Amino acid sequence: MDRVDKLMEQAESENVDAVMIINFENSSKASSFYFSGFTGSFSILILHRDFRKLITDPRYTEQAKKETNFEIVEYREGDVFDFLKGILDELPLKKLGIEESRISLHVYNQLREKLGVEFVAVDKYITLLRMSKDEEEIRRIREAVKLAEEAFRQTLEILKPGMKEKEVAAYLEYRMKILGAESAAFETIVASGWRSALPHGRASDKKIEKNEPIVFDFGARLNGYSSDITRMVCIG
Numbered sequence: 001m002d003r004v005d006k007l008m009e010q011a012e013s014e015n016v017d018a019v020m021i022i023n024f025e026n027s028s029k030a031s032s033f034y035f036s037g038f039t040g041s042f043s044i045l046i047l048h049r050d051f052r053k054l055i056t057d058p059r060y061t062e063q064a065k066k067e068t069n070f071e072i073v074e075y076r077e078g079d080v081f082d083f084l085k086g087i088l089d090e091l092p093l094k095k096l097g098i099e100e101s102r103i104s105l106h107v108y109n110q111l112r113e114k115l116g117v118e119f120v121a122v123d124k125y126i127t128l129l130r131m132s133k134d135e136e137e138i139r140r141i142r143e144a145v146k147l148a149e150e151a152f153r154q155t156l157e158i159l160k161p162g163m164k165e166k167e168v169a170a171y172l173e174y175r176m177k178i179l180g181a182e183s184a185a186f187e188t189i190v191a192s193g194w195r196s197a198l199p200h201g202r203a204s205d206k207k208i209e210k211n212e213p214i215v216f217d218f219g220a221r222l223n224g225y226s227s228d229i230t231r232m233v234c235i236g
Contacts, residue, residue, distance in 0.1 A: 003035055003129060004047050010125040011097045018088075019097035019122055021045040028102040031126055033224050036068040044084060045070070048091070055084070081114040088115060097122035137225065144185075144227035148220040151175035152231065159235055161210040165190040169203035169218075176220045185219030185226035196232070211236055 011019055023032040023043045032043045036052070040060035046053040054070040064072050075083050088096075098111070100121035112119070133141070155172045169188040176184060191201030192208045196215040208214060211234060219228040 004052055005049070006129055007035070007047065007122070007125055008049050010128075011120070011122050014095070014097075014120050016095045016097040016120050016122065017048070017093045018091060019045075019047040021047070021099055022103055022107060024107065027104075028099055030130075031099060031102070034126075034130055036070050038064055038068045038070075039224065040064065046087065053087070055087070081110045084111075085114045088117075093117050095120050097125075099123050099126060140223045140225040141227065144181075144220050144222040144225050145229065147179050147181055147222055148176060148185075148218060148227045148229050151179055151181075151220065152216065152218065152229065156233065159208075159214075159233075161208055161235060163208050164205050165192055165195075165203040165208065166205060168208070168214075172216070172218055176218075179220075181220035181222050183221050185221045185228060189215065189217035191215045208235070 007019060021028055021031050021035065021044070023029050023041070026041045029039070029041065032038055032045060035047065036043070036045055036054055038054060038056070038060075040056060040063055042056055042060060043064075044055040046055070052070040053073050054064055054068055055073045055075050056064050057075050061072060061074050064070075073087065094117060096115065096117045097120050100119075101123050103111075151172055154175045155168065158171065159168060169190040172190070173184045173188050188203065189201055190203040191198055192206060192214040193212040195201045195204065195206060196213045200217075201215065214233050214235070216231045216233070217229070219226050
């Protein structure tokens with residue numbers, strides 16, 4: 001049983017006929033990727049026991065074909081909610097599952113006005129599924145950790161008093177990308193001296209001094225999964 005089937009099995013306990021995951025400008029990119037493998041910033045997934053559709057625009061059509069085995073539906077012009085209604089009208093829908101916490105009030109109101117179906121929040125089912133990692137997910141997370149640790153080791157080799165926190169953070173992110181990361185998992189924190197007491201001390205122009213603590217909080221995003229590592233060092 002794949003991820004979509006597992007989701008539908010749980011959603012059907014509330015008589016949900018299909019689930020729709022809306023990813024407008026990365027609003028639900030993680031869920032879109034989790035179920036379809038698609039990494040673009042615009043997608044609408046229609047998940048059903050008998051089919052899986054991915055709606056996207058021409059910017060991502062070729063990318064989607066390479067990243068997912070879902071049926072690709074290309075949205076080109078007009079009101080996207082009218083377009084969506086045209087697709088969903090073909091289905092005998094009474095209840096539609098949505099990620100309630102991932103859509104704006106504007107989007108929700110448009111959906112309610114255009115679609116004329118009952119909405120059911122399926123966030124809890126998606127969260128439970130994503131909390132349990134399969135072997136491939138665990139492997140990817142370990143690879144992301146390994147990459148970030150190696151980038152950190154290389155950064156320590158060039159770390160010396162007088163360097164700015166921003167300079168060190170930039171080098172660490174550079175090494176992660178050189179090693180194959182898609183990006184940093186989040187904004188890299190390098191906080192030295194008194195700034196190391198800040199819970200989320202953004203890297204600044206402060207110069208690192210001899211014999212003071214330096215907090216690093218960093219991670220790499222690799223193959224859709226991220227690592228998150230915190231280390232403290234002191235240089236003499």
